[in-house]
Amino acid sequence: MSSILKASNVTKKFKGLVAVDDLDFDMKDNTIHSLIGPNGAGKTTTVNLITGVHDLTSGSVEFDGKIISGLPTYKIARSGIGRTFQNIKIFSSMTVLENIMVGGHEQAKLGLVRGVFDFKASKAEEKKLREKAEEILNKIGMYELKDKLMKNLPYGRQKISEIGRAMMNDPILILLDEPAAGLNPSERAELIQVITKTHREGFSYFLIEHNMDVVMNISDYITVLNFGRKIAEGTPKEVQNNEEVIKAYLGNKYVTKKKVSGEV
Amino acid sequence: MTKKMKIRIAEIIILLIALLVVPLFVKNNYYLLVFNRILINAIVVLGLNFITGLTGQMNLGMAGIFALGAYASALITRYANISPWVGLLLAIAVGWVIGQCLGYPSLRVKGVYLSLTTIGFAEVIRLMFSNLTDITGGTQGMRNIEPYSLFGFKFDTQGKMYYLFFVITAFGFFIAWRIVYSKWGRVFKSLRDNAEAVEMSGVDIADVKIKAFTICAIYGAVAGALYAHFMGYINPSTFTIDMSTNFVIMLLIGGLGSVIGNIFGAIIVTILPEMLRFLDDYYLITFSIIVLLGAIFFPNGWVDAVVRLGKKTINIISDKRAENGKAVSR
Numbered sequence: 133m134s135s136i137l138k139a140s141n142v143t144k145k146f147k148g149l150v151a152v153d154d155l156d157f158d159m160k161d162n163t164i165h166s167l168i169g170p171n172g173a174g175k176t177t178t179v180n181l182i183t184g185v186h187d188l189t190s191g192s193v194e195f196d197g198k199i200i201s202g203l204p205t206y207k208i209a210r211s212g213i214g215r216t217f218q219n220i221k222i223f224s225s226m227t228v229l230e231n232i233m234v235g236g237h238e239q240a241k242l243g244l245v246r247g248v249f250d251f252k253a254s255k256a257e258e259k260k261l262r263e264k265a266e267e268i269l270n271k272i273g274m275y276e277l278k279d280k281l282m283k284n285l286p287y288g289r290q291k292i293s294e295i296g297r298a299m300m301n302d303p304i305l306i307l308l309d310e311p312a313a314g315l316n317p318s319e320r321a322e323l324i325q326v327i328t329k330t331h332r333e334g335f336s337y338f339l340i341e342h343n344m345d346v347v348m349n350i351s352d353y354i355t356v357l358n359f360g361r362k363i364a365e366g367t368p369k370e371v372q373n374n375e376e377v378i379k380a381y382l383g384n385k386y387v388t389k390k391k392v393s394g395e396v
Numbered sequence: 397m398t399k400k401m402k403i404r405i406a407e408i409i410i411l412l413i414a415l416l417v418v419p420l421f422v423k424n425n426y427y428l429l430v431f432n433r434i435l436i437n438a439i440v441v442l443g444l445n446f447i448t449g450l451t452g453q454m455n456l457g458m459a460g461i462f463a464l465g466a467y468a469s470a471l472i473t474r475y476a477n478i479s480p481w482v483g484l485l486l487a488i489a490v491g492w493v494i495g496q497c498l499g500y501p502s503l504r505v506k507g508v509y510l511s512l513t514t515i516g517f518a519e520v521i522r523l524m525f526s527n528l529t530d531i532t533g534g535t536q537g538m539r540n541i542e543p544y545s546l547f548g549f550k551f552d553t554q555g556k557m558y559y560l561f562f563v564i565t566a567f568g569f570f571i572a573w574r575i576v577y578s579k580w581g582r583v584f585k586s587l588r589d590n591a592e593a594v595e596m597s598g599v600d601i602a603d604v605k606i607k608a609f610t611i612c613a614i615y616g617a618v619a620g621a622l623y624a625h626f627m628g629y630i631n632p633s634t635f636t637i638d639m640s641t642n643f644v645i646m647l648l649i650g651g652l653g654s655v656i657g658n659i660f661g662a663i664i665v666t667i668l669p670e671m672l673r674f675l676d677d678y679y680l681i682t683f684s685i686i687v688l689l690g691a692i693f694f695p696n697g698w699v700d701a702v703v704r705l706g707k708k709t710i711n712i713i714s715d716k717r718a719e720n721g722k723a724v725s726r
Contacts, residue, residue, distance in 0.1 A: 185592075205596060206598050206599055207598075209595070209597060214596070221590040223589035231586075233579070234582055234586040237594075237598070238597065242579075247575070248571050248574040249574075258578070298596075298597075301598050
């Protein structure tokens with residue numbers, strides 16, 4: 133399997149604080165790769181570094197064989213990376229369908245002036261965009277809600293709609309920043325379903341999550357961060373049994389306890 | 397073509413004809429003058445809608461843009477001694493340049509600070525024109541600005557100008573309508589709600605914001621040019637912050653983001669003070685109170701409020717009918 137997203141020696145310093153420290157990871161194509169870690173470990177910062185929201189202090193990020201660190205956010209998005217946000221960022225005064233269609237703005241190539249005067253082309257393009265958005269809404273199970281205003285939707289739906297918006301750009305990779313935060317168990321189950329289903333259809337996911345249910349169920353590979361430093365990586369099983377990880381999450385005490393109980 | 401569309405087109409044609417024959421029946425020059433002011437104001441509001449209505453950035457510098465358009469057109473017709481139509485083209489060019497320049501700070505400055513920037517811009521323009529006495533005549537203003545003419549036909553009366561402005565406003569309306577209800581309008585609106593998410597969709601938001609400002613400024617400058625040749629006299633003291641706020645009030649009353657609302661906003665805010673003139677000294681305060689109450693009770697604009705009220709009554713009536721029908725069938 134070829135590598136799709138590769139971070140090499142990524143470091144980010146905010147003044148004196150080292151948020152991400154010499155992070156390396158290599159995400160393989162067509163996988164769900166998770167980044168976990170306690171609060172303040174630098175997970176969201178990592179996503180912001182990948183998407184160009186923050187500049188890297190040093191190191192580089194490579195996507196699909198090309199260096200993307202240093203590019204502005206919109207160019208990174210155009211290169212095939214979609215993203216959802218930890219604190220949802222939706223267009224609340226617009227309908228669900230419009231929300232998704234904004235994601236495809238760049239897919240429609242018609243310029244402003246031609247759009248005004250070329251009735252036929254603009255109509256055809258709008259139709260294409262709408263059909264694509266509707267197809268995606270079908271995929272994420274929100275087709276019935278398409279004409280509802282976004283702000284009237286429950287939180288879980290709003291979060292899932294962000295995935296749909298990201299899909300409009302035909303990304304290869306979607307970064308999910310804590311998609312399950314704030315969702316109730318049934319919404320969470322639905323989210324897992326959407327992710328696994330679309331993953332089978334060819335989307336790769338880079339997932340940041342606190343909810344271990346979600347992470348352990350769907351990840352192929354996990355990288356664990358603590359205080360900005362990578363402390364472990366491996367398959368979900370490997371990570372679960374890693375001493376460093378248990379120490380980071382639960383404290384020293386539990387490492388020994390586990391060993392004792394393991395011996396018995 | 398569906399039946400619904402045919403009805404739509406028929407409606408639009410009837411409306412256009414109705415509006416075109418207005419000067420045949422209204423002979424009063426004062427009324428026609430008010431109509432012309434409405435048309436010019438409507439153009440400004442159509443433009444302002446792109447910035448303040450759609451992308452949600454308060455632009456309180458519309459008077460500055462308006463003044464630049466007016467002076468650009470008036471000065472070139474005066475000193476180069478050419479047709480006001482060239483002035484109109486120059487106004488479009490000036491609008492484009494202002495849009496590019498004013499769009500730039502909007503990338504860095506947000507909210508209240510952007511409003512202050514735009515106010516500052518408008519004041520600089522106003523003071524510049526009042527102090528360039530040699531060229532603009534300073535606070536004395538510029539007199540006898542030539543009216544528009546087409547193949548020897550002079551648009552020199554209010555009635556004739558009405559036709560000209562009507563056509564230009566209709567064209568402006570058409571363009572605004574096409575943009576607002578296209579993918580561009582959608583992306584402008586999404587910028588108001590959440591810029592970061594738009595950027596992550598691969599949209600160069602700097603470019604889009606500057607586009608919105610440019611459209612806005614072109615509309616404002618064109619309206620300014622029309623105003624100069626319509627009044628025949630311009631004076632820097634017209635283009636104050638009062639004028640800018642008036643445009644914003646028109647936009648708010650019509651409803652943010654709605655193209656038809658823009659037109660109604662321009663109509664209401666232009667006519668209302670005229671209708672209140674019988675109150676003499678108190679007309680301005682009455683007008684302000686009406687606007688204030690409107691802002692409190694109809695935050696989505698008056699047009700929206702009327703439409704909602706209409707829908708409500710229709711619903712109530714149809715509900716009653718349904719109930720009666722049930723009672724009868726029982």
